[in-house]
Amino acid sequence: MPYLNVGDGHQLHYELQGDPAAEVPLLFVHGGPGAGVRADDKQLFAKLQRPVIYYDQRGCGNSKFEQRLTANTTEHLIADIELLRRTLAVEQLILVGGSWGSTLSLLYAIRYPQHVVRMVLWGIFLCRQQELDWFYLHGANQLYPEEYQRFIQQVDYASDPVAAYFEKLSSASQQQQAAASWARWEAVNSFLMPDEAQIERFSETDHCLPMALLESYYFKKQAFLPPDYILRNSMRLQAIPVDIVQGRYDTICPCDAAWQLSNRLEQVQLHISPLAAHDAAEPENFRALRALLLDLEPATGD
Numbered sequence: 001m002p003y004l005n006v007g008d009g010h011q012l013h014y015e016l017q018g019d020p021a022a023e024v025p026l027l028f029v030h031g032g033p034g035a036g037v038r039a040d041d042k043q044l045f046a047k048l049q050r051p052v053i054y055y056d057q058r059g060c061g062n063s064k065f066e067q068r069l070t071a072n073t074t075e076h077l078i079a080d081i082e083l084l085r086r087t088l089a090v091e092q093l094i095l096v097g098g099s100w101g102s103t104l105s106l107l108y109a110i111r112y113p114q115h116v117v118r119m120v121l122w123g124i125f126l127c128r129q130q131e132l133d134w135f136y137l138h139g140a141n142q143l144y145p146e147e148y149q150r151f152i153q154q155v156d157y158a159s160d161p162v163a164a165y166f167e168k169l170s171s172a173s174q175q176q177q178a179a180a181s182w183a184r185w186e187a188v189n190s191f192l193m194p195d196e197a198q199i200e201r202f203s204e205t206d207h208c209l210p211m212a213l214l215e216s217y218y219f220k221k222q223a224f225l226p227p228d229y230i231l232r233n234s235m236r237l238q239a240i241p242v243d244i245v246q247g248r249y250d251t252i253c254p255c256d257a258a259w260q261l262s263n264r265l266e267q268v269q270l271h272i273s274p275l276a277a278h279d280a281a282e283p284e285n286f287r288a289l290r291a292l293l294l295d296l297e298p299a300t301g302d
Contacts, residue, residue: 001013001015001062002014002015002016003063003064004055004080004083004084004087006058006076006079006080006083007071008070008071008076009065009066009067009070009071010058010059010063010064010065010066010071010072011063011064011065012055012056012057012058012063012080012084013055013056013061013062013063013064014053014054014055014056014084015037015053015054015055016051016052016053016054016088017045017048017051017052017053017054018048018049018050018051018052019051020051020053020088020090021089021090022051023049023050023051023298024050024090024092024093024094024117025050025051025052025053025090025093025094026045026048026050026051026052026053026093026094026095026096026120026293026296027052027053027055027081027084027085027093027094027095027096028041028044028045028052028053028054028055028096028097028101029081029095029096029097029101029102029104029105029108030056030057030061030097030100030101031097031098031099031100031101031123032057032060032099032100032210032211032214032215033057033060033077033100033211033214033215033217033218033223034057034059034060034210034211034212034213034214034215035060035061035100035207035211036056036057036060036061036062036063036207036210036211037054037055037056037061038207040280040281041054041280042054043281043286044096044280044286044289044290044293045293048293048294048297049297049298050094050293050296050297050298053084053088053090053093055084057077057080057104058071058072058076058077058080059072059210059214060210060211060214061210068210068213068214069213069214069217072214072217073224074104074107074218074223074224074225075224077104078104078107078108078111081104081108082108082111082112082115085115091115092115092116092117093115093116093117094116094117094118094119094120094296095108095109095116095118095119095120095121096119096120096121096293097119097121098121098122098123098280099122099123099125099252099253099278100125100127100215101121102121102122102123102124102125103125103126103127103223103230105119105121106119106121106126106230106237106261107225107229107230109236109237109240110230110233110234110236110237113236113237113239113240116240117240117241118240118241118242118243118296119240119241119242119243120242120243120245120289120292120293120296121242121243121244121245122244122245122246122247122280122285122289123246123247123250123252123253123278123279123280124244124246124253124257124258124261125252125253125257126228126230126231126257126260126261127219127222127223127225127229127230128222128227128228128257129222129227131253131254131257132162132219132222134254135189135251135252136161136162136219137161139251139254140189140251140252143251144188144189144251147184147185147188148185150181150184150185151181151182151184151185154168154177154178154181155167155168155178160220162216162219162220163216163220165178165182165212165216166213166216166217166220169182169209169212169213169216170213175209175212175213176205176209178212179205179208179209179211179212179213180203180208182208182211182212182215182216183202183203183207183208183211183212184199184202184203186202186211186252187199187201187202187203189251189252189277189278190202190252190277190278190279191277191278191279191281191282192247192249192275192276192277192282230261231260231261231264234261234264234265237264237265238265238266238267239267240267241267241268242265242267242268242269243268243269243271243292244258244261244262244268244269244270244271245271245273245285245288245289245292246258246259246270246271246272246273247272247273247276247277247278247282247284247285248272248273248274248275248276249275249276249277250276250277250278251277251278252277252278253278255272258270271288271292273285273288
């Protein structure tokens with residue numbers, strides 16, 4: 001397994017599908033923070049001719065670390081993408097990511113627009129306090145009141161559930177139960193019609209613990225970003241074509257964020273999936289994303 005030493009005790013696992021020197025590669029930027037690359041994610045890219053780069057961000061997936069949260073900030077994650085690009089001797093990238101993957105893709109493109117030729121994004125997450133409040137305080141709770149009650153009763157104070165969960169997740173004796181509860185709330189909201197099998201997959205220990213810990217750590221700090229950072233810096237994205245796939249019934253990252261972003265960009269196509277929620281595996285989202293990726297396939301000679 002190839003690893004990239006990014007310093008601070010972190011080594012990022014990465015994987016290549018095809019030769020990134022042959023064509024401008026797709027870089028898959030996974031969600032979370034902390035979700036890692038899942039087998040389901042790779043289905044989007046199955047049998048594509050264009051090369052694909054997968055990598056696990058700091059502290060999750062198959063990446064190695066001495067301390068998961070040490071030197072783990074948004075600024076570090078942006079720098080990691082740039083180091084990976086330089087290490088692979090790739091001049092330009094097509095960024096593909098959803099949810100937190102859309103956030104990190106947009107942030108990298110704002111910092112390094114010269115290295116991004118296109119973005120294919122879904123479940124747009126601008127990581128503003130209003131979006132975090134929607135999902136963890138007032139908004140999604142009105143759509144799934146019984147599940148929210150199950151989620152919130154795990155912590156002692158409901159006024160700041162993200163910080164309360166982080167406190168529990170930092171305790172070895174309580175972290176597994178807290179991680180499973182955090183993951184369940186996310187799973188319920190990820191699909192239009194969630195079933196227990198999907199929820200169980202989200203709640204597997206190896207997956208849910210790094211995701212819950214890193215998400216609560218990042219979100220209690222609003223991902224280390226100034227308020228409204230992405231929209232305020234969207235002028236740096238004007239030369240980059242962006243395709244956005246957004247589930248109409250996305251209760252984690254509501255449609256309004258995608259709509260606001262699309263109104264700030266010049267080269268953007270917003271594709272609304274009328275009967276889909278958050279996850280890329282939702283059938284309408286998957287079909288739309290797959291079609292966009294197939295349209296990016298390199299031309300072949302006769």
